Amino acid sequence: MASITFREVEGSSMKYWLLFGGLGLFVLFGALAWNTMHHYGHVVTGMDNQIVWGLPHVFAVFLIVAASGALNVASIASVFNKPMYKPLAPLSAILSLALMLGGLLVLVLDLGRSDRLIVAMTHFNFKSMFTWNVFLYSGFFGLVGIYLWTMLDRSVKSYSKAAGTAAFIWRLVLTTGTGSLFGFLIARELYGTAMLAPMFIIMSFAYGLAIYLMVLAAAYAWTGRTLGDAVMMRLKGLLVVFVAAVLYFIVVHHLTNLYFAKFHGVEAFILRDGGIFTTLFWVGQIVIGCVAPLVILLSGLGKQRTWIMVACGLVIAGGMAQMYVTIIGAQAYPLDMFPGLIEKSSFYDGVVHGYTPSLPELFLGLGGVAIALLVTTFAIKVLRLLPASLDDTTVAKLEH
Amino acid sequence: MSKLKPMSDQVPASPERRRFVGAATATAAGLTIAPGVMLYQVAHGRPEEQAASSAVRWGMLVDATKCATGCDDCVTACSTENGWTPVAESKHPKQAPQWIRKLELQDPLTQMETNLPMMCQHCAEPPCVDVCPTGASFKRADGIVLVNRHTCIGCRYCMMACPYKARSLVHEDLDDTQKPDVPRGIGCVESCTLCVQKIDRGDGNTACAEACTAAGHNALLFGDMNDPESEISKRLRELPTKQVRADLNLNLGVRYHGI
Amino acid sequence: MKRLLALGAVVLTTAAMAWAGSDNPPKADGAPKPVITKAVKGEQCVEDTDYMRRNHMKVLDGHRDKTVIEGIRTKKYSLKECINCHASETTGSVAAAKDDFCVSCHSYAAVKIDCFDCHSTKPQGSIAMHSLNAETAHYKHKLAAQATSKVSVEEMAGVAQ
Numbered sequence: 001m002a003s004i005t006f007r008e009v010e011g012s013s014m015k016y017w018l019l020f021g022g023l024g025l026f027v028l029f030g031a032l033a034w035n036t037m038h039h040y041g042h043v044v045t046g047m048d049n050q051i052v053w054g055l056p057h058v059f060a061v062f063l064i065v066a067a068s069g070a071l072n073v074a075s076i077a078s079v080f081n082k083p084m085y086k087p088l089a090p091l092s093a094i095l096s097l098a099l100m101l102g103g104l105l106v107l108v109l110d111l112g113r114s115d116r117l118i119v120a121m122t123h124f125n126f127k128s129m130f131t132w133n134v135f136l137y138s139g140f141f142g143l144v145g146i147y148l149w150t151m152l153d154r155s156v157k158s159y160s161k162a163a164g165t166a167a168f169i170w171r172l173v174l175t176t177g178t179g180s181l182f183g184f185l186i187a188r189e190l191y192g193t194a195m196l197a198p199m200f201i202i203m204s205f206a207y208g209l210a211i212y213l214m215v216l217a218a219a220y221a222w223t224g225r226t227l228g229d230a231v232m233m234r235l236k237g238l239l240v241v242f243v244a245a246v247l248y249f250i251v252v253h254h255l256t257n258l259y260f261a262k263f264h265g266v267e268a269f270i271l272r273d274g275g276i277f278t279t280l281f282w283v284g285q286i287v288i289g290c291v292a293p294l295v296i297l298l299s300g301l302g303k304q305r306t307w308i309m310v311a312c313g314l315v316i317a318g319g320m321a322q323m324y325v326t327i328i329g330a331q332a333y334p335l336d337m338f339p340g341l342i343e344k345s346s347f348y349d350g351v352v353h354g355y356t357p358s359l360p361e362l363f364l365g366l367g368g369v370a371i372a373l374l375v376t377t378f379a380i381k382v383l384r385l386l387p388a389s390l391d392d393t394t395v396a397k398l399e400h
Numbered sequence: 401m402s403k404l405k406p407m408s409d410q411v412p413a414s415p416e417r418r419r420f421v422g423a424a425t426a427t428a429a430g431l432t433i434a435p436g437v438m439l440y441q442v443a444h445g446r447p448e449e450q451a452a453s454s455a456v457r458w459g460m461l462v463d464a465t466k467c468a469t470g471c472d473d474c475v476t477a478c479s480t481e482n483g484w485t486p487v488a489e490s491k492h493p494k495q496a497p498q499w500i501r502k503l504e505l506q507d508p509l510t511q512m513e514t515n516l517p518m519m520c521q522h523c524a525e526p527p528c529v530d531v532c533p534t535g536a537s538f539k540r541a542d543g544i545v546l547v548n549r550h551t552c553i554g555c556r557y558c559m560m561a562c563p564y565k566a567r568s569l570v571h572e573d574l575d576d577t578q579k580p581d582v583p584r585g586i587g588c589v590e591s592c593t594l595c596v597q598k599i600d601r602g603d604g605n606t607a608c609a610e611a612c613t614a615a616g617h618n619a620l621l622f623g624d625m626n627d628p629e630s631e632i633s634k635r636l637r638e639l640p641t642k643q644v645r646a647d648l649n650l651n652l653g654v655r656y657h658g659i
Numbered sequence: 660m661k662r663l664l665a666l667g668a669v670v671l672t673t674a675a676m677a678w679a680g681s682d683n684p685p686k687a688d689g690a691p692k693p694v695i696t697k698a699v700k701g702e703q704c705v706e707d708t709d710y711m712r713r714n715h716m717k718v719l720d721g722h723r724d725k726t727v728i729e730g731i732r733t734k735k736y737s738l739k740e741c742i743n744c745h746a747s748e749t750t751g752s753v754a755a756a757k758d759d760f761c762v763s764c765h766s767y768a769a770v771k772i773d774c775f776d777c778h779s780t781k782p783q784g785s786i787a788m789h790s791l792n793a794e795t796a797h798y799k800h801k802l803a804a805q806a807t808s809k810v811s812v813e814e815m816a817g818v819a820q
Contacts, residue, residue: 040572040573041570041571041572041573041586041587042495042569042571042572042587043492043495043571043572047495048492048494048495048571049494049495049496049497049498049559049565049567049568049569050494050565052556052559052560052569053556053560111553111554111555111587112552112553112554112555112556112569112570112586112587112588112589113552113553113554113587113588114553114554116551116553116554117553119534119551119553120533120534120553120555123534123535123536123551124533124534124535125529125532125533125534125535127529127530127531128530128531128532128533128557129531130531130532130533130555130557131533134533181557184531185527185531185560185561186527186561186563186648187527187560187561187562187563188560331560335563335564335565337503337518337563337564337565337644337645338505338644338659340507340508341505341506341507341508341514342505342506342507342508343503343504343505344503344504344505344506345501345502345503345504345518346487346488346493346498346501346502347487347498347501347518347565348494349501349503349518349565448731448732448733448734449731449733450731451725451729451730451731452729452730538728540728540729540730541729541730542730546727548727548728549727549777550723550724550727573776576752576754576755576775576779576780576781578777578778578779579779579783580739580742580778580779580781580782580783581739581783583777583778583779584777585776585777585778586776587776588777596730599730600730600732601732
């Protein structure tokens, strides 16, 4: 097998520091947003006692799900022994760590008492999915960190497969945990199903790979390194499979619900009468997130790099729409305490709950994205994560 | 002064441990408490140094057929007792906490209307307790579901899990408007406590039930559901009652008649 | 990596030196000294003053769990009783003004109090109206005589450590 040279990105150009500064600015905005929310309380957000989880959770859950998905490229290399993916693995690992960090920060900084984070680390209720997730997230950092070490340090290289396998299994459990945050809720019609765990796993494959592809292409384009078509086309093929699988899960989930009379109300809300949520479902989740990328990637357009990037962008946008519908749409539909009766109260029972995200929430979420990208940008400067070249001949040699 | 030892005040033998508050206060309190203690026993009370017991299960019977349309005395009484701002006076009504609310129901087919108060149902199997990451949401031995604000981190997972929308987050600073007996504050989740401060004091009733009785409706009856001789147990034996979302099998502490 | 370690070492050393430096008697004209007002009621706290200065947080912490979780509402070590005795005569609170009992020391020691985000800083009812306070009205002359006693800075520095 041919060896691949990994090299740090020089990172001294004006362009690098502009990118770095730009991302840093959004991290700063995120910090200011948190400070505002912490100082005034959640009264400055659009969240209320009806929509209790809002835009920060959309960003946080999306980033956490994408984080575990971004590790997939590395898993294919070490767990499934595909040598072509080996040079792509270090970036995959660092990106997954960075995305996880961004997502978790958004999640914990949105807490009503974010100053009491230490309580969450010292008091545990093991019946809570949230508690399990605390351990799953910490373990993820540990295992992926070790895995990254085995990839970067020749002296521990022989442990790479073991570490990679452990990280892969862990990430499957982790996304099961993330999906079960919602799956283990009895109160709301759209949750409370085992379907959410595998659905979140397959979504993580798609979102994580889309982000990975965009970061990879950007890193190579902006540093003037060669990224051959062989790599792009292989990853593109993978993305097609994942996006199609996401679509399959969404269809099965809603078809199942449509068969049960007790779910007719909430299904009608999401699919037909839900206003913004219906639009986000059909236009965002289905068309932008699934159908359009599939058409682009499977047609002749999918041979052009620009269109592959467009498809990745659409998958990410669709993923955000999906999270919005899953998290906020499910809360917007009123709880059905008295089936068949019309409910009215001062606490907005029986009415669809409106939600307008505020600026602090938006900037807190964007801050999480910025921190993920900032960490990645910095990591490729200080660590040897990126192969010096991924041209087709170098990659072809790996296959033999 | 310390000759008159109050019943509840345990004075340790150790000489360096001092009497609390000052003897005058303790004596005065002791004198007033002593006859009160007798009353507590009748009202199912317990000495203040004794922990809440699982032999008791506090609960409430709501008779929706007696709940008057347009009356919200229970809601007002709750807000006065527990110090939360009534939603009508709040600057942010959608974010204002509501521990109890009047619910108006109508059958679209028969036009039949029903009124009832809705609050924390004090489940025996509370979903909010299951999902709470820190254990801040908990069920006390006597069946009252509470939030320990010392460990609540404001994640709102319990609000996502509650099928009754019984919980609220305090969205803004309360600026020291809290009642000394009812601590509550920004960033923490809260809900009906069955007036736990009144129960521990030995009142044997909640503010909402007292208000309903005072208004002459008698739609709310509070008591120990474990005691077969209690008024609530007797009524529950006679009256057909239902649990809201009985399909979830949560074994509720609040039972409704006439729904 | 080495640079990071070096930076960490510098930060730690500086912190350690700052800590060691606090052993020296603090400058008298440094931070404003805490104003410890004598409690309105009672002659003696539930424990010695020295013990309470160092351990009030521990006993409050133990008592709060007993109260919230088990429903045990004994008066000893109860925050409500601290407030009943220590609320200021002027503000009626332990934390409304900067000289009030809890705030005065805590701001001197730079320790954030979390209690009063949730707990009322005032006794039940107004101080004179409260039944428990009615008999303590005769303590007021004592209070006026003692007014405010300033704690020595050395003493506070000891407590803070």
